[in-house]
Amino acid sequence: MRSTIAQAPGAPPPGNRMLAQEAIMIEAPKIIDIDPARAIAVVRIHCPREELSCTLNRGVRELLDRIKTQGARAMGPLFTHHMRDPTDSFDCEVGVAVDLPVRAAGHVHPSQWPVMRAAHALYRGRYEDLPRAWADLQAWIARQGLAATGELWECYVTGPEIGSDASAWRTELYLPLRAGSGLAWATGVSSWATAPTGAGSA
Known part of the structure; x- marks a missing residue:
């Protein structure tokens, strides 16, 4: 991962x-x-295009840390779920499938693929x-x-x-x-x- x-x-x-x-x-x-459907954990991202890389990397670090703290395991590749086609800004989620539902904590939220x-x-x-x-x-x-x-x-x-x-x-x-x-x-x-x-x- x-x-x-x-x-x-x-x-x-x-x-x-x-x-x-x-x-x-x-x-x-x-x-x-x-x-x-499959249980996933996600962090919502909304940022300008030029800030995407740093914002995603920060979100991924928190996502994986929160999952580990709650005793859950990542069960597949990281993904992004874009709510719309990217323009000069991005509205998306970065997430991963998990072996059990997670609790909302910080910027991390439970969801479903x-x-x-x-x-x-x-x-x-x-x-x-x-x-x-x-x-x-x-x-x-x-x-x-x-x-x-x-x-x-x-x-x-x-x-x-x-x-x-x-x-x-x-x-x-x-x-x-x-x-x-x-x-x-x-x-x-x-x-x-x-x-x-x-x-x-x-």
Whole structure:
């Protein structure tokens, strides 16, 4: 589990071919159902873009300290849940799945990763290019005639803690779909054994 997060924020062929756009590498998107909901602990972040890195890192330190103090364990990668597309400011939560619900303490609050149908893609590369990765996923959704809720979930599976080769850094992108959207596209239910807590360390 990493304790820091660097500053973030046509139709693909079937199979596992990558969409390559210069440094951007995104696996072919899929529509998945995530079920059941999962207990998470979060810190709410609202700050200007230029303050995001320091604010996130401060939030992560408090998040992991509070979880440990309460006897809970992190059960997957760190993630950010963006309430809207980032602009010159960010409105998001930084969080992690936990093995038991936590109590509110300081800036840390209990919450849930909800049941959702989402467009999912795995991105490999630098955090600085994540906005372009999201743009690719959003463009794919638009081409399929699907409607997103406007929220973004970003799981940091591996990153700088494994080395400086950014092509090995993996970030999972989840774009929730509006109710009734994507019914004909779902490829099956992703349980928490395989997503997002099954992913490694963020």
